[in-house]
Amino acid sequence: MGPPERRRLFEEIYEAHYSDLLTYVWRRTGSPDDAADAIAETFTTAWRRIDELPEGRETRLWLYGVARRVLANQRRGSSRRTALATRLRAELTAWQDPAPTAGHDRDAVRRAFRLLGERDRELLALVGWEGLDTAEIATLLGCSRGAVRLRLHRARRRLARNLKLVGSDLATYGVRATEPAKGTS
Amino acid sequence: MRRDIDHLLAGTAPAPGPGMTRGARELFEEITSHAVEEPETAGAEPGPGSPRRWRRWGLSVVAALVAALGLAGPGFLGLGAGPAAAALDIRQENGFYVVMVRDLYADPEVYQEQLRGLGLNVSLRLVPASPSLVGRIWEGTVRTGGEPTAEGGRRKDAIETIDGCLTADFPCAIGLRIPVGYTKKIDITLGRRGREGERYTLIASVDAPGEPLHCTGFRGERVDRVIALLRSRGVPDAVFVTADGDRATVPGSWYVHEGVLRSAGSARLLVGPTHSRPDVPGPRMRGDDCVKDSS
Numbered sequence: 001m002g003p004p005e006r007r008r009l010f011e012e013i014y015e016a017h018y019s020d021l022l023t024y025v026w027r028r029t030g031s032p033d034d035a036a037d038a039i040a041e042t043f044t045t046a047w048r049r050i051d052e053l054p055e056g057r058e059t060r061l062w063l064y065g066v067a068r069r070v071l072a073n074q075r076r077g078s079s080r081r082t083a084l085a086t087r088l089r090a091e092l093t094a095w096q097d098p099a100p101t102a103g104h105d106r107d108a109v110r111r112a113f114r115l116l117g118e119r120d121r122e123l124l125a126l127v128g129w130e131g132l133d134t135a136e137i138a139t140l141l142g143c144s145r146g147a148v149r150l151r152l153h154r155a156r157r158r159l160a161r162n163l164k165l166v167g168s169d170l171a172t173y174g175v176r177a178t179e180p181a182k183g184t185s
Numbered sequence: 186m187r188r189d190i191d192h193l194l195a196g197t198a199p200a201p202g203p204g205m206t207r208g209a210r211e212l213f214e215e216i217t218s219h220a221v222e223e224p225e226t227a228g229a230e231p232g233p234g235s236p237r238r239w240r241r242w243g244l245s246v247v248a249a250l251v252a253a254l255g256l257a258g259p260g261f262l263g264l265g266a267g268p269a270a271a272a273l274d275i276r277q278e279n280g281f282y283v284v285m286v287r288d289l290y291a292d293p294e295v296y297q298e299q300l301r302g303l304g305l306n307v308s309l310r311l312v313p314a315s316p317s318l319v320g321r322i323w324e325g326t327v328r329t330g331g332e333p334t335a336e337g338g339r340r341k342d343a344i345e346t347i348d349g350c351l352t353a354d355f356p357c358a359i360g361l362r363i364p365v366g367y368t369k370k371i372d373i374t375l376g377r378r379g380r381e382g383e384r385y386t387l388i389a390s391v392d393a394p395g396e397p398l399h400c401t402g403f404r405g406e407r408v409d410r411v412i413a414l415l416r417s418r419g420v421p422d423a424v425f426v427t428a429d430g431d432r433a434t435v436p437g438s439w440y441v442h443e444g445v446l447r448s449a450g451s452a453r454l455l456v457g458p459t460h461s462r463p464d465v466p467g468p469r470m471r472g473d474d475c476v477k478d479s480s
Binding site for chain 1: 190191192193194195196197198199201202203204205206207208209211212213215216217276
């Protein structure tokens with residue numbers, strides 16, 4: 001693939017997935033600087049590896065996988081500030097994140113969610129926020145579908161337990177949620 | 186049933202980020218200004234999940250940062266022109282080139298080069314325009330000496346502007362749709378927002394839709410009241426045109442007959458001591474046909 005074709009392919013990928021990836025990192029970082037660094041590093045990786053990127057639906061999963069590791073490096077304090085994305089950093093700083101939808105139920109779910117461990121949170125967020133299915137998560141995490149199903153089931157059960165801990169009426173949702181999986185876990 | 190708890194969780198998703206912004210497009214240019222690693226080197230590495238790959242990537246990022254700082258140093262510090270970037274964003278859609286202007290202040294030759302690259306013989310020039318005319322398109326060269334009006338010249342053929350720029354809200358994305366295969370030679374002038382203090386080349390009546398005094402009934406009002414109206418709408422300065430020439434100040438009891446914005450924050454008002462419009466050279470700026478619902 002020559003340089004013009006690479007650029008065209010990358011542009012298609014960038015156009016198709018930038019918003020999803022920004023949403024992914026935005027939801028998992030507390031700061032515009034971290035989000036800008038993560039998105040810049042993720043797509044810089046994609047550009048450098050453009051000849052290796054999987055096609056079709058797996059492109060997005062591949063990008064999520066890179067972003068996930070970039071964010072993990074940030075949490076370990078081992079990532080660097082990038083010189084890229086200067087304007088993007090300013091835009092994200094200025095962008096007003098809409099206030100989360102209020103409501104007793106949602107607040108309870110948020111509290112219960114925050115009580116989970118990082119791995120549970122990430123799994124449940126991939127389903128509830130990014131809308132990924134079991135097979136996609138398995139591809140993203142590099143494990144079997146069965147393992148993802150089991151881990152998801154346990155994460156949901158722990159979320160249901162936490163809902164009880166925060167005194168939410170919604171704990172009944174959690175109980176119901178775990179019932180069908182009892183026989184399979 | 187599992188979907189119940191997933192559904193609950195979906196309702197708590199933090200808002201998505203701001204999406205594809207100018208900064209995102211600039212990042213694209215920054216990233217692609219660096220060469221792609223050669224496949225034989227890249228191919229020797231394992232997939233994205235491998236620790237070995239990530240140790241290697243750590244070194245690569247350092248190299249990339251050094252390169253970026255070396256290339257874009259002054260721009261990064263806000264002292265220079267910044268990384269080279271395309272002035273226009275061009276994509277093909279349903280038989281049209283959708284041309285969005287990314288850099289409002291680029292040298293016209295930069296626009297030309299990109300358009301020529303598509304085989305289009307289109308000459309594009311951007312000029313500072315009053316708010317209601319940002320994003321509007323004119324054929325040919327707009328008269329520059331003095332303060333020309335925005336009358337006429339709108340195209341009727343297949344070249345169209347991108348919708349969504351007819352309000353005074355900024356920033357306003359501006360662009361064109363040009364049919365793929367368009368072969369005629371054509372000069373296009375597009376209104377852009379002005380820099381601070383920059384005189385507008387495209388001027389509209391100050392009460393036209395999208396302008397600060399739309400639907401205010403300012404014509405025939407006293408100077409004091411109109412000045413107050415302008416200030417309340419973010420236009421702190423005004424100069425006056427009278428039958429005897431331009432003046433910096435006039436009595437507040439005089440009457441205002443017409444007006445335009447001459448730059449962001451500065452108006453030019455035609456005034457006189459009576460209700461009769463002074464006889465001054467130049468075109469009349471027509472009334473605003475105020476329709477409250479459309480303002």
